[in-house]
Amino acid sequence: MSRIPQGFIQDLLSRTDIVEVIGTRVELKRAGKEFKGLSPFTNEKSPSFFVSPAKQMFFCFSSGKNGTAINFLMENDRLSFVEAVEELAKRAGVQVPREGGHSEQLVLEGPLDALAAAERFYRTQLKTHQPAIEYLKKRGLGGDTAKLFGIGYAPESWDALARLFPDPEYALTAGLLIQRDSGGAYDRFRNRVMFPIRDTRGRVIAFGGRTLANDPAKYLNSPETPLFHKGRNLFGLYEAKQSSKADLPFLMVVEGYMDVVMLAHHGIRNAVATLGTATTRDHLSLLFKSTPRVVFCFDGDRAGRSAAWRALEQALPEVHEGRECRFMFLPDGHDPDTLVQEIGAEAFRGLVGQAMSLSDFLLGELKKEVNLGTRDGRARLVGLARPHLERMREGPLRSVIVSELEHLTRLGRADLDALLTGHERAAASGRPAPSGRTESPGARPIKRALQLLLERPDMAQGVAHVGQLAAMPQPGIDMLVEAIEFFHEHPDSHAGQLLELWRDTPKGAALNRIIGVEEQLDEAAIGQEFADTIGHLRMKALRGRAQVLLELARERELASAETAELEQITRQLSDARLV
Incomplete structure (x- = not known):
């Protein structure tokens, strides 16, 4: 089947004026920097449909739809993706190139x-x-x-x-x-x-x-590229999704290519593999878009248990609203490839059905660290569980774990809740207890920087030290860094083109959630706030790296390069008066 090159789609969007495209179908009126009109998707009487010439995107607040000119034609004209591209190409007076046709000439667009x-x-x-x-x-x-x-x-x-x-x-x-x-x-x-x-x-x-x-x-593996990031892609996910028209009942995460391929060969089409890296939250976000249940499959040895624990730590903030994670440990000497060939598909599915729940795995591993026969041991179990529970959202799974802790520690529920939430310490200090908000304070400046960048993509040209930002262990920083790099490499691009590049990805979904209509700020105010926010994030990244190096120094003597790096970071923080 032929495919439309991504480079052509990006170029087509740069040639397209979304106001002209939508204006032939919806009556639009100027509203500041934007245009507004009645939604073509609902029967509203007050206009809540906006079109942004700067972003080259539309926003329909009555239906929740938004996107580029391609999205609008797909929604409004009931066109397929290819048909929408062809319609825009016809308006622009260009032909749609196809890859994989009968032409023997290799034409590359990217x-x-x-x-x-x-x-x-x-x-x-x-x-x-x-x-x-x-x-x-x-x-x-x-x-x-x-x-x-x-x-x-x-x-x-x-x-x-x-x-x-x-x-x-x-x-x-x-x-x-x-x-x-x-x-x-x-x-x-x-x-x-x-x-x-x-x-x-x-x-x-x-x-x-x-x-x-x-x-x-x-x-x-291929190296990291603008298209490929090990921590955000999974081998076999596309093939697994193609095996079912509906959401998959579960997806199994294994470690190797041949594990995925051999399971598929035996009719188990819902396995995916990480790409030489530990499971990340981006992986989990990707998985939960296709299934409510993820089963991690690891070796049963110490290394497998350690890998499973790292996966659990990443899963804790993601397991909510009906999502479930389970853990399957293989017999010694086996991986999924060899095991399915030895015991067959039905027996392998039976083992998957016996996979350990997240709560059992979490508490089972923590119990190994304490002596539940003593009061100190039971108190220590609460202390070990607390940081993990703090990373979870309120919901049935967290309640189940707390109830099991109540049974194991023999504490009353009120006392246990106080220990887990820190209410006693909050009351003593006169400060209110945590509100339970799901968005961490560290995520807010990242979100704000991205919102401002989408208003003024040209600001990406002034961002230095992107590598320092990328090293931050903060959810969402990878998305901000990718957006900065995209606009830096494509200085004439607009927000709509980035959204199109991220179509059908977790980043695209996240972008849809935060992108909005024009900010009511002048150009100078946007530029200053963006610079201040990026500066704040950079200083936070430097402090985090300094802390890592200082902790290493307590364990061993730093290498000369590490010592030089720590000294340089200290000077930079001192110059910024943030030490």
Whole structure:
């Protein structure tokens, strides 16, 4: 099937005036910097439909809909995504290019096109390379499953793929090639079975390669790129979602490509894999968009338990409103790939059904740290549980855990609640207890910076030290950093183009929640507030890094580079008078 290049869509939106598109269908009147009219989606009598020329977006407050000109045509004219793009292209007087048609000429519009071309190339190479075929057969994999996941083969050559790209720019950006110091580029993946990594729309954004040689790096992933971030993507999620027209009853998180592929080969189509990194909150947000239940599958050894605990810590703030996490531990010496081949799909599903609940895993691990036969041990259990419960939202799961704590510690509910919420300490200090708000104070400046940036994307050009911001362990900072980088790399872009780039992703959904109509501030006020907010975040990042280095210094002697970094951070904080 042909696909419209992402680069063309971005260019098309830059050529489109959303006011003109909507103005032919809705009567609009000027309202300050915007236009307003009656919603075409509801029968309202007072106008709550706004169109922003600056953002190139519409906002309908009566129906909750918003988006770009493409979204408007899809909603108002009942068009598909492709039909909406074709309608805008017709208005702009341009033709829609298609990838994957009958033309033999390779036309690239951006990194996505280079990745799609590489996937076709690798698949073709697999058909003629017998050792790779034999490897897959030996692992128990059939041709239909290999085709389902688009598995291919990267030849044992330094330039087999590089020759496909006369201009390597997009292939370099996509992480397919590596720049030579002497000029030119060479293939990143060589003599490897290739697994395409797709986004939620099915577009190839990266690859994982399994070596067929005695390479110490058995698996090699694409590097981090503007399209691919290990902590925000999952292998097999697109394929899992394609297996069902409705939401999946659950998704199982495993560790390897072959685990996902082999489970699918045995008919278990709802497995996904992290990409050489621990589970993140972005992973969980992505998973819970497709299912209410996530089952983590880990080895039963100490390393597996540690990985499961890290996943639990990330899951605590995300498990609410009917969401559920469970934990499955495998027998010694097995991973999902080998176990499903040994016991079969039905028995494997039976083990999944016996997976441990989050509450059982949490309290079970904490109980190992204390002696419940003593008062001190029971009091210590409350202290160990408290930081984990503080990360959870109010709801049935938290109530279940608190009730179990009440039973284990033999405390009355009032006393236990006081210990867990800190009401006693709050009363003694004269300060009110926490209000239970779900948005942390640290998230508010990030959200505000993003809102201001969407008003004035040109401000991204003035942001320095982006790397320091990216290092903050604060939810939402990755989204702000990506937005800054996007507008820095595309200085003429508007908010609507960023929204289109993030279509059908957790970031796109988050952007929809925070984006709004024009701020009632003048240009200077927006610029000053943005600069102040970014400065505040940078100082917070520096203080956080300094604290990490100081804690390391208590455990061991710092390396010379770490000492120099700490001294530099101290000077920067001192100069800002924030020490």
